[in-house]
Amino acid sequence: MNDRISRLFGVITVLFVILAGFTAWWTVVRAEELRGEQANKRPLFEAQKVKRGTIRTSDGTVIAVSNPVGRGESRRFVRDYPLGGLFGHPIGYSFAEQGNSEFERYHNETLTGEDSEVDSLIDQLTGATPVGKSITTALDADAQQTAFDLLAGQGGSVVAIEPDTGKVRVAASLPTYDPNLVPESLPELNGDSSAPLLDRATQGQYPPGSTFKVVTAAAALDSGAIDSTTLIDSPSTLTIQGQPLSNFGGASFGQIDVQTALTNSANTFFATLGETVGSDTMFEYMDRFGFNAKPRIDLPRDELSVSGVFEGGSLVDSSDGVDVARIAIGQERLLVTPLQMAEVAAAVANDGVLIEPRIWTTVRDADGRVTARMEPERQSEVMSAATAGELTEAMTDVVSEGTGTAAALSGIDVAGKTGTAEVPGRAECEGLPNQAWFIGFAPADDPEIAVAATVECTTGTGGSVAAPIAAGVMQALTD
Amino acid sequence: MIRAAARNRELVALLPVAVLVTIGFAAVFAQSEDRLSDLSLSYGLYFLAICLLAHIFIRVRLPDADPFLFPLMALLTAIGLIMIYRLDSELARDLARDQANWFVVGLAFFAAVITFLRDYSALERYKYTIALVGIALLLAPRLPLIGEQVNGAWLGVRIGPIGFQPAELAKIAIIVFLAGYLWETRELLIVKARRILGLTLPPLKYLGPLLLVWGVSMFMLVFIRDLGSSLMFFAAFLALLYVATGRLSFVVVGVAMFFLGAWFFYNTVGHVTDRVDIWLDPWSDPGGAGYQVLQSMFAQADGGLFGAGFAQSLFVIPGTNDALVPAAHTDLIYTMIVSETGLAGGIAVISIYLLFAARGFKTAILAEDGFSKLLATGLTAVFAFQAFVIIGGVTRVIPLTGVTLPLVSYGGSSIVANFILLALLLLVSDRARRRAREVAP
Incomplete structure (x- = not known):
C-alpha cells in the first residue's frame, strides 16, 4: 500500500507544479498582455496614484490640475478643470474610468512622469512616489473666451497660430463640454446630437468655400503658371464638366488680375486658373500646405482629421480624375479642418514657410525646473517669400475693400479671405445652409497672429459672420 | 529523549x-x-x-x-x-x-x-453512522429555515447568529467512512472483480456504496451547486480507492463516470454550463x-x-x-x-x-x-x-x-x-x- 501512497503523492506534486506553472503564466508570461486589456482598469487606477502634472495657459492660468482625494493607501488624484468648458478642447480630459483624450492623452507620459526611464527606475528602487511634470501651453484664456463670446452659441471653431513659431494661441470649438462632468455623464455627452465631444478645430471636416482660393492663388503664382499681372477673363458663368459655375450674385468682372479676383472672390477666374495650373500642381501645393496628411500638432493622431478631397469617405489624389476647376474654388467634396485653414493663413504670413503647430511650450518638473522647451519645427517651404508677399497684398485688399471688410481692425492692417460654402441638406443644420469662413492674419506687414474662423449652419456669409469673429480674436491677441 | x-x-x-x-x-x-x-x-x-x-x-x-x-x-x-x-x-x-x-x-x-478520541479505531466501527452524519451535513443547506445560499451555491447553514458551511465538516466524515469501508471490503473488491470489456470492475454488490459516493458528488454538483467540493470529494475518493485496491482500472472507470456526469450536467443544468463557459x-x-x-x-x-x-x-x-x-x-x-x-x-x-x-x-x-x-x-x-x-x-x-x-x-x-x-x-x-x-x- 505504501508504494501506492507514494505514487499518489507524486500525482499531487504534479498537480501543484501545474498550479505553479499557471501562476507563472499569468504573472510573468502573459502579464504584459493582461495589463493592456480593455477590461483591465488596474493600470488606470494605478495611474491615479500619481499626481499628474498641471497644465497651464501661456500666462500661467491653471487649465488642469490633480487634487488628492482620500488618505493613505486609498489616496488618489482626481483631475480638476478650473476653467470648465473653456479648454474642453483641445486639452481634453483624464479620468481613471473614462481614460484620457486630446492633449491630456498625447502628453500622458510627461504628465505622469513616465517619460524619464532613469527617474522611474530610481523611484522604483527607493519606493518614492512618482510625480508628473507640468506643461505650460501657448493657449490664451482671454482670446479663447473672446472666440466663445463671438461665436455666441453657434456651432463653429476658431484657431489662432503664431506664424513664425507655430504656437497655438486659440483652439476653440463649440458646442463644447465641461471636462469636470465627464466622470458622471460621458455616455450622455457621447449621445448628444450636437456632438460636444467633437473637437471641431481638429476633427471637424467642412467645405472651405472661397478661403481655398488662397491655396489656388499660391499654387498659380509660385509655380509660375501666372504672375501678378496676368489677366484672365472672368465672365458671370462658365460651363465646367457640363455644369454651370457662376460668380456670386452673377457678377461679371471681365479681364482681371489675381489681386482683383481674390478681392472680389471671382469664382470663374479661379476655376479657369485651376485648370491652367492643373491637378498635379494643385495637389503638390496642397501637400506643401499640409493637406492630405494628419496635421503635425501635439494631439493624438487618431483624434485628428485629414483635410483633402474625399470620395465616398476616403481621400483621393490628383490621379483620380478630380474636377480641378471646382477644387480651385473650394468645392468638389473638398473637406478641411479649421486647423488646416489656420495653417494656410500662417504659411502665407510667415513668408511662405509653414511651421508645425504646437500647443505646448515648456515642461517643468515637480521642483519647477524647466526640463524641455518647444523649438519651432519647419514643416515645409510652401512658396517663395515673393509669392507670399503678393498674396499678402491681395489679402490685405480683401479686408480693406473686398468681401472681408468686417475683419478690419483700427490701426492695424489685416490680411484675409472670406469663404461661404453652401451645404444644403445637412440634417443638423435644420435649413441653415451655409458654412461661413474667414482666414487671415495681422498685422499684414509684420504678422503676429494667423487665424481661421468658421461658423456652422448659418444663413450669413463668411464676410458677415466669420470675419467679425476672426477680427475679435486677432484684436485680443495683438493688443 | x-x-x-x-x-x-x-x-x-x-x-x-x-x-x-x-x-x-x-x-x-x-x-x-x-x-x-x-x-x-x-x-x-x-x-x-x-x-x-x-x-x-x-x-x-x-x-x-x-x-x-x-x-x-x-x-x-x-x-x-x-x-x-x-x-x-x-x-x-x-x-x-x-x-x-x-x-x-x-x-x-x-x-x-x-x-x-483516545482510540481513533472507534471511528472505523461507527463508519456508517459517520457517513450518515456527513450526508446530513451536506443536505443541511437545502433545508428550509436554516439553509442559506452563498453566491448561488447552497453552502451555508445559519442558526441564529452563527453561520457555517457544513461541507467543510462533511469532508472529514466522508473520508472517515471511505477509509473504514474500503479497508473492510478491499479484498472483496479485488478478488471478486471481473473483467468486463477489458476493464476490471468490482462486483456489483460492493459497488453500491461506491456508486453512492459518485451519486453524492453529482448531487452536490447539481443541487448544492458546489462544483468545487464535488470535485474535491470525488478526487479524494478515487485516491483512496486506488490506494486501497491498487486497481488503476477502478480509477479510470471513476474518472470516466465523473466526466460523463459532469458533461451531462454541463449540457442540461444552467449554472454548471455558466461556470464552465466562463x-x-x-x-x-x-x-x-x-x-x-x-x-x-x-x-x-x-x-x-x-x-x-x-x-x-x-x-x-x-x-x-x-x-x-x-x-x-x-x-x-x-x-x-x-x-x-x-x-x-x-x-x-x-x-x-x-x-x-x-x-x-x-x-x-x-x-x-x-x-x-x-x-x-x-x-x-x-x-x-x-x-x-x-x-x-x-x-x-x-x-x-x-x-x-x-x-x-x-x-x-x-x-x-x-x-x-x-x-x-x-x-x-x-x-x-x-x-x-x-x-x-
Whole structure:
C-alpha cells in the first residue's frame, strides 16, 4: 500500500507544479498582455496614484490640475478643470474610468512622469512616489473666451497660430463640454446630437468655400503658371464638366488680375486658373500646405482629421480624375479642418514657410525646473517669400475693400479671405445652409497672429459672420 | 529523549511562523497606521500565544506525533491572518480579529478531539453512522429555515447568529467512512472483480456504496451547486480507492463516470454550463459573469515575479468601497497573495501545501494498520485537493468555484474543520511513530 501512497503523492506534486506553472503564466508570461486589456482598469487606477502634472495657459492660468482625494493607501488624484468648458478642447480630459483624450492623452507620459526611464527606475528602487511634470501651453484664456463670446452659441471653431513659431494661441470649438462632468455623464455627452465631444478645430471636416482660393492663388503664382499681372477673363458663368459655375450674385468682372479676383472672390477666374495650373500642381501645393496628411500638432493622431478631397469617405489624389476647376474654388467634396485653414493663413504670413503647430511650450518638473522647451519645427517651404508677399497684398485688399471688410481692425492692417460654402441638406443644420469662413492674419506687414474662423449652419456669409469673429480674436491677441 | 527531540523540532519549526507574523503585522501596521488601532497589532501576539499553548498541549498529549504538521498549518493560518489583516485596513473591518478568534475555536475542537478520541479505531466501527452524519451535513443547506445560499451555491447553514458551511465538516466524515469501508471490503473488491470489456470492475454488490459516493458528488454538483467540493470529494475518493485496491482500472472507470456526469450536467443544468463557459472564455462577459476570474488574472499580472509589494495591490476601486477584486478575503485570497508577493509568494504557498501533503503521506506510510493508512491518506488528499481546486480556480486551470483555500481564506468552518483534520492526522501519527520508536531502539 505504501508504494501506492507514494505514487499518489507524486500525482499531487504534479498537480501543484501545474498550479505553479499557471501562476507563472499569468504573472510573468502573459502579464504584459493582461495589463493592456480593455477590461483591465488596474493600470488606470494605478495611474491615479500619481499626481499628474498641471497644465497651464501661456500666462500661467491653471487649465488642469490633480487634487488628492482620500488618505493613505486609498489616496488618489482626481483631475480638476478650473476653467470648465473653456479648454474642453483641445486639452481634453483624464479620468481613471473614462481614460484620457486630446492633449491630456498625447502628453500622458510627461504628465505622469513616465517619460524619464532613469527617474522611474530610481523611484522604483527607493519606493518614492512618482510625480508628473507640468506643461505650460501657448493657449490664451482671454482670446479663447473672446472666440466663445463671438461665436455666441453657434456651432463653429476658431484657431489662432503664431506664424513664425507655430504656437497655438486659440483652439476653440463649440458646442463644447465641461471636462469636470465627464466622470458622471460621458455616455450622455457621447449621445448628444450636437456632438460636444467633437473637437471641431481638429476633427471637424467642412467645405472651405472661397478661403481655398488662397491655396489656388499660391499654387498659380509660385509655380509660375501666372504672375501678378496676368489677366484672365472672368465672365458671370462658365460651363465646367457640363455644369454651370457662376460668380456670386452673377457678377461679371471681365479681364482681371489675381489681386482683383481674390478681392472680389471671382469664382470663374479661379476655376479657369485651376485648370491652367492643373491637378498635379494643385495637389503638390496642397501637400506643401499640409493637406492630405494628419496635421503635425501635439494631439493624438487618431483624434485628428485629414483635410483633402474625399470620395465616398476616403481621400483621393490628383490621379483620380478630380474636377480641378471646382477644387480651385473650394468645392468638389473638398473637406478641411479649421486647423488646416489656420495653417494656410500662417504659411502665407510667415513668408511662405509653414511651421508645425504646437500647443505646448515648456515642461517643468515637480521642483519647477524647466526640463524641455518647444523649438519651432519647419514643416515645409510652401512658396517663395515673393509669392507670399503678393498674396499678402491681395489679402490685405480683401479686408480693406473686398468681401472681408468686417475683419478690419483700427490701426492695424489685416490680411484675409472670406469663404461661404453652401451645404444644403445637412440634417443638423435644420435649413441653415451655409458654412461661413474667414482666414487671415495681422498685422499684414509684420504678422503676429494667423487665424481661421468658421461658423456652422448659418444663413450669413463668411464676410458677415466669420470675419467679425476672426477680427475679435486677432484684436485680443495683438493688443 | 527522542520524544522530546520531536517536540523540540516542532517548537523550532514554529519560529518561522513567529517571524512571519511579527514582520507581517508590523508591515501592514506601518503601511496603514492611520486606519488601524494600536490594539489591532496585538492580534498577532494573541495568535502566537495560542500557537505556543497548542504546542504545549501536543507535547503533553501526543508526544510522538509528527513535528511538522502543526507548524505547517500554523504557517498557513498566519499567512491568511496577515493577508486578512491587510485587507481589513482598507475595508475598515475586523475580519482578522474574527479569524484569530476562529483559530482559538478551531484549536479548542482540536484539543477536544485529541482528548476524547483516545482510540481513533472507534471511528472505523461507527463508519456508517459517520457517513450518515456527513450526508446530513451536506443536505443541511437545502433545508428550509436554516439553509442559506452563498453566491448561488447552497453552502451555508445559519442558526441564529452563527453561520457555517457544513461541507467543510462533511469532508472529514466522508473520508472517515471511505477509509473504514474500503479497508473492510478491499479484498472483496479485488478478488471478486471481473473483467468486463477489458476493464476490471468490482462486483456489483460492493459497488453500491461506491456508486453512492459518485451519486453524492453529482448531487452536490447539481443541487448544492458546489462544483468545487464535488470535485474535491470525488478526487479524494478515487485516491483512496486506488490506494486501497491498487486497481488503476477502478480509477479510470471513476474518472470516466465523473466526466460523463459532469458533461451531462454541463449540457442540461444552467449554472454548471455558466461556470464552465466562463472558465473557457471569461472575455465573453468581462463586466458580469467573467468579472471575477478576469480580475483575478489582472491582479496576478500586476504581481510579476516578486509582487507589487506588501499592502500595495489594489483590491478596492479607489475612492469607493466597491470591490475591484471580488471576495478578496475568501475565494481570491491566493490572487491577493500573488498580486502582492508575486510568483515567488504563490510558489511559497503552494510549497507549504505540498510539504504538508508530504508529511501527511509520510504519516500514512508509517502507520501500521490499513485503516490508519487510509485515514491519513484520505485526510491528506482531501486537504491537498481542496487547495488545488481553489488555486486552480483562480489561476484558470479549472473552473473557479467557491471552496476556501484551507486555513488561509477567511472563514470559521474551514478553520475548525481543518484543525479537526489535523487532530486526526496527529492521532494517527502519534500511534505510528510511538510504535516505530518502541520497535526500533
